[in-house]
Amino acid sequence: MPGPRIRLTTMAHGGGCASKLPPGELEDVVRGLSGQRYDQVIVGLDDGDDAAAVRIGGPDGDTAVLSTADFFTPVVDDPYDWGRIAAANALSDIYAMGGEPVVAINLVGWPRGVLPYELLQEVLGGGLAIAQQAGVPVIGGHSVDDPEPKYGMAVTGTAPANRLLRNDAAEPGLPLTLTKPLGVGLLNNRMKTTGEVSAAAIEVMTTLNREASRAALAAGARAATDVTGFGLLGHLAKMARASGVGAVIERAAVPLVDGAAEALRDGFVSGGTRRNLDWVRPGVEAGPGITEDDLLLLADAQTSGGLLVVGEVPGYPVIGETVAGSGIRVR
Structure with missing residues (x-):
């Protein structure tokens, strides 16, 4: 046996x-x-x-x-x-x-x-x-x-060589597209703590970003990054800084993996996620109604997350836009 x-x-x-x-x-x-x-x-x-x-x-x-x-x-x-x-x-x-x-x-x-x-x-x-x-x-x-x-x-x-998707190529006034939902960090932390497996999180993490990348190129995108250990806010902050632009995130437009909201409610936030938020917090402005939990979700340390693309990519949700200036506003 x-x-x-x-x-x-x-x-x-x-x-x-x-x-x-x-x-x-x-x-x-x-x-x-x-x-x-x-x-x-x-x-x-x-x-x-x-x-x-x-x-x-x-x-x-x-x-x-x-x-x-x-x-x-x-x-x-x-x-x-x-x-x-x-x-x-x-x-x-x-x-x-x-x-x-x-x-x-x-x-x-x-x-x-x-x-x-x-x-x-x-x-x-x-x-x-x-x-x-x-x-x-x-x-x-x-x-x-x-x-x-x-x-x-x-x-x-x-x-x-002339069609790379880069961190420093974002321009203001363009939509921000996210090609996978957020929340696998929360679900993975819940699984590590309780043993409860999230099939939805595994499906997200094992999905290749190949089709999203090709779609972004076909749509004319020039700037993109993948959302992994530094969370959405961390990777967006790095791209915005490299490009000299600011950004606005519409919290309600950000898609979530099934079960992620409940894992957040139950406190399954990793230390890596909290460190991500501490790092970006000085450059993040939270609008009315945006809670600490909202910010933790946006800083959730993803594994094998989606692409964050500057530009609209058909078939994927727009979650905000780039703007002139600096910093990230969440509303």
Whole structure:
């Protein structure tokens, strides 16, 4: 008879993208590292974009190679689903730049002697399934013996050099589109605490951002980012700052994953979410009727969230607009 199923989320202090270093602390660490200048680098460290972009084929080359890496501790207890979520999340960085992924390699931290390798096979199988769905070969990788289990991917992609979706390309007076509902951070934290699995959250986290990215490009968008560990407010703040614009968010227009409002009501707010809100709060103006819970929801640390696109993308909800000036108003 097989033994009891191991709850992977109990083996890590945080889960998914909520385990990221806080945005303010991370910016302090990398400050001063962006001074390197290479003619072929189109997008580097300066504005916190989702992936690096390097032009190939000389100064007039029309193709950009995109490079990113993303991994995290277990966000759900099922190893196969964790693998699927982590792979979708890593691939999302390429889609957020308007690119198409070409190849991926696995990144693994595993507590050998504590967790059986059969579980790792399930994790890798989940990652492979999502990569196959995206049409991306997974070739090799790197592993280390680690007290906490970790999994993700390094992904390489390509995009037209003059059609990247960037953090610094937002203009005022355009709609803001969000391509996935918010709230998976709350639901994941509830699951970590209670063991209650949200099928709706897993569905959101395992959905590729491929179609949303292609739709954004077809609609003429120039600026976008994916909404992950820093929450909607955090990622919007980074994009607005890089572009020199402000933004307005219509709280009632922001879609939620089924069960997220109840998880918020019941207090399943992660420490990462609270740190996100602390970081953006000085630049956020809450309008009449906007509560602290509203702001926590907008700062909820997402894992494998959707794209936040400057411009209207058919088929996805508009949640606000960019404006002249600075800061974010929530109303």
